[in-house]
Amino acid sequence: MFGLFAKQRVMGIVFAVVFLVAAAALGILYLWSPHATLRITSGVEGSKAQRFISAFIKVAEAQHPRIRFQTVPVASLTESAKALEQGKADIAIIRSDATLPANGETLVILRHDAVAVIVPHHSSISSLPDLTGKSVAIPSGPAQDDDSHALDLLLNFYNITPDKVKREFLAIEDIGPAILHKRVVAAVAVGPVGPGPAVDTVASIAAATKGTPKVLGFDDADAIVKRFPMFESYDVPEGGFKAKPAVPDDTVTMLAVNYRFAVPITMLDIVADAIGRSILTAKAQLMNVAPMAGQIEAPDVSDQNPLLPIHPGFAAYLSNGDQSFFDQAQRYLYIFGIPLSIGASLITLLVSMFNARGSKKDRDAVERLLSIAHEANTADRERLETLEKELHEAVADCIAKPGDAAKGEQWKTQLVLQHAMRRFERRDAALKAGGAPSQTPQAVDVSPSHSP
CATH class of the missing domain: 3.40.190.10 (Periplasmic binding protein-like II)
Known part of the structure; x- marks a missing residue:
C-alpha cells in the first residue's frame, strides 16, 4: 500500500537521468562530430547560377573544413524550391518571380x-x-x-x-x-x-x-x-x-x-548565422571565380513586407552584429531547458498526486482498523468472530503491499494494530468470564520486520 510513492520517486530519477544522458549525447555529438553536410541545389544545368554554386562550394569548404556541401541537381528553379519544401535540400537558389518554397526563409540576396x-x-x-x-x-x-x-x-x-x-x-x-x-x-x-x-x-x-x-x-x-x-x-x-x-x-x-539563397524555417539560428556571415565575408574571394558574386548583399532587415522573411538567426546578426558563442548557445539552453523544467515539474506534480492518493489509502486503512477495534468492545461471540475475520483481512492487505507508505507513517499502522489486538483480547476474556464460548484471536505479528 505504501510502495507507490517510492516507485514514482524512482521513475522521476529515471526520467531525470534520461534527460541528462540525452543532453550530454547531443553535446558530445555537436562537439566531436567530424563534419556537417549541407545539401544545396545546383542551379539549372548550364546556367550562371550553376557555375556560381560550384564556386561558392569551393570557397566555403576552404573556409570551413568541417563543412561539406552536397549538390542536389535540379532541372529548374521551380524544382529547386520544391527540393527545399520536401526536405531534400538545406539551401536552395531561387528566383523571386518563380515558385517559392512554402517553408523557406531568405539568407542572402545573390x-x-x-x-x-x-x-x-x-x-x-x-x-x-x-x-x-x-x-x-x-x-x-x-x-x-x-x-x-x-x-x-x-x-x-x-x-x-x-x-x-x-x-x-x-x-x-x-x-x-x-x-x-x-x-x-x-x-x-x-x-x-x-x-x-x-x-x-x-x-x-x-x-x-x-x-x-x-x-x-x-x-x-x-x-x-x-x-x-x-x-x-x-x-x-x-x-x-x-x-x-x-x-x-x-x-x-x-x-x-x-x-x-533560401533555407528552411527549421534551420537552427546558429547554423543560418554561420552560413550567412560566411557568404558575406567570402564575397571578395567569390568574385575572383564568379563575377556575379559582386552583387551579393544582405537582405533589408527593416523590410516590413518581405517576399520571403529573413531567417531570424541571420537577422539577429545583421541587427546586433557579432554575438559570443555563449550568447548564441544561451538561446538553445532556454529552448531545451524550458521543456526539461516543465517535464520535471510535471513529474513532481504526478508524484505528489500519487503520494496524496497513497496517504488517503493509509488513512482509510487506519480508520478501518479503529472501527473494528471500537466495535469489538461490545460485540457478542458471533460478531467478535466476524470482526476477527475482518481484522485478518485488513492485516493481510497491509502485508500484501509492503512499503506503500513513508517510513515515518509506519508506526501509526503498527500502533492501531496493537490497539485492535488488545481490544479483541479483552473482549474475549470478558466473554469467557461471562460463560460464553471462547475463541482466542490468533496473534498477528506486526513487528517492523513485516513492515516496509
Missing part, C-alpha cells in the same frame, strides 16, 4: 536581374502595352521559361492576356537579325547590369541595326511592385547596358527580379 524590354532605335513602341498583337524575342537558355513567365505577369498588370504577345526563343546572336528583318519588334531579356543576357541582347540589336537600342522604363513601377511583390523597382544608371553610346541614355526606372 543578385538583381533587370527585366529589360529592348527595342531598336527607330521603334515607335514606348510602353509594354504597345506590344499587344506583336512578337517579341526572348533569349533561349535555361531561364527562358521563367523569363517568359515574368513577361506574362507584367502583361497581366495591364490586363493583356499572354497570348496577345507572341514569343520566339532565340539565341542572343540571332535576336538582332530577327529585329532587323522584322520577325520580332522587341526583345525581353532578364539579366544583371553587367555581363549577362540583357547586356548581350543590347549588343546584338545594336550590331544588327547599326543604331543605339532603347530600353523601356516603367513609370508605374511602384504600382506593379505592390501588386506583384516578386518584382522590385530598380534604377538602371545611364550606360548600364552599353557604355558608348550609352544605353540607356539616362537613368531609367525599371523592374527587376532577384536570386537568393
Whole structure:
C-alpha cells in the first residue's frame, strides 16, 4: 500500500537521468562530430547560377573544413524550391518571380536581374502595352521559361492576356537579325547590369541595326511592385547596358527580379548565422571565380513586407552584429531547458498526486482498523468472530503491499494494530468470564520486520 510513492520517486530519477544522458549525447555529438553536410541545389544545368554554386562550394569548404556541401541537381528553379519544401535540400537558389518554397526563409540576396524590354532605335513602341498583337524575342537558355513567365505577369498588370504577345526563343546572336528583318519588334531579356543576357541582347540589336537600342522604363513601377511583390523597382544608371553610346541614355526606372539563397524555417539560428556571415565575408574571394558574386548583399532587415522573411538567426546578426558563442548557445539552453523544467515539474506534480492518493489509502486503512477495534468492545461471540475475520483481512492487505507508505507513517499502522489486538483480547476474556464460548484471536505479528 505504501510502495507507490517510492516507485514514482524512482521513475522521476529515471526520467531525470534520461534527460541528462540525452543532453550530454547531443553535446558530445555537436562537439566531436567530424563534419556537417549541407545539401544545396545546383542551379539549372548550364546556367550562371550553376557555375556560381560550384564556386561558392569551393570557397566555403576552404573556409570551413568541417563543412561539406552536397549538390542536389535540379532541372529548374521551380524544382529547386520544391527540393527545399520536401526536405531534400538545406539551401536552395531561387528566383523571386518563380515558385517559392512554402517553408523557406531568405539568407542572402545573390543578385538583381533587370527585366529589360529592348527595342531598336527607330521603334515607335514606348510602353509594354504597345506590344499587344506583336512578337517579341526572348533569349533561349535555361531561364527562358521563367523569363517568359515574368513577361506574362507584367502583361497581366495591364490586363493583356499572354497570348496577345507572341514569343520566339532565340539565341542572343540571332535576336538582332530577327529585329532587323522584322520577325520580332522587341526583345525581353532578364539579366544583371553587367555581363549577362540583357547586356548581350543590347549588343546584338545594336550590331544588327547599326543604331543605339532603347530600353523601356516603367513609370508605374511602384504600382506593379505592390501588386506583384516578386518584382522590385530598380534604377538602371545611364550606360548600364552599353557604355558608348550609352544605353540607356539616362537613368531609367525599371523592374527587376532577384536570386537568393533560401533555407528552411527549421534551420537552427546558429547554423543560418554561420552560413550567412560566411557568404558575406567570402564575397571578395567569390568574385575572383564568379563575377556575379559582386552583387551579393544582405537582405533589408527593416523590410516590413518581405517576399520571403529573413531567417531570424541571420537577422539577429545583421541587427546586433557579432554575438559570443555563449550568447548564441544561451538561446538553445532556454529552448531545451524550458521543456526539461516543465517535464520535471510535471513529474513532481504526478508524484505528489500519487503520494496524496497513497496517504488517503493509509488513512482509510487506519480508520478501518479503529472501527473494528471500537466495535469489538461490545460485540457478542458471533460478531467478535466476524470482526476477527475482518481484522485478518485488513492485516493481510497491509502485508500484501509492503512499503506503500513513508517510513515515518509506519508506526501509526503498527500502533492501531496493537490497539485492535488488545481490544479483541479483552473482549474475549470478558466473554469467557461471562460463560460464553471462547475463541482466542490468533496473534498477528506486526513487528517492523513485516513492515516496509
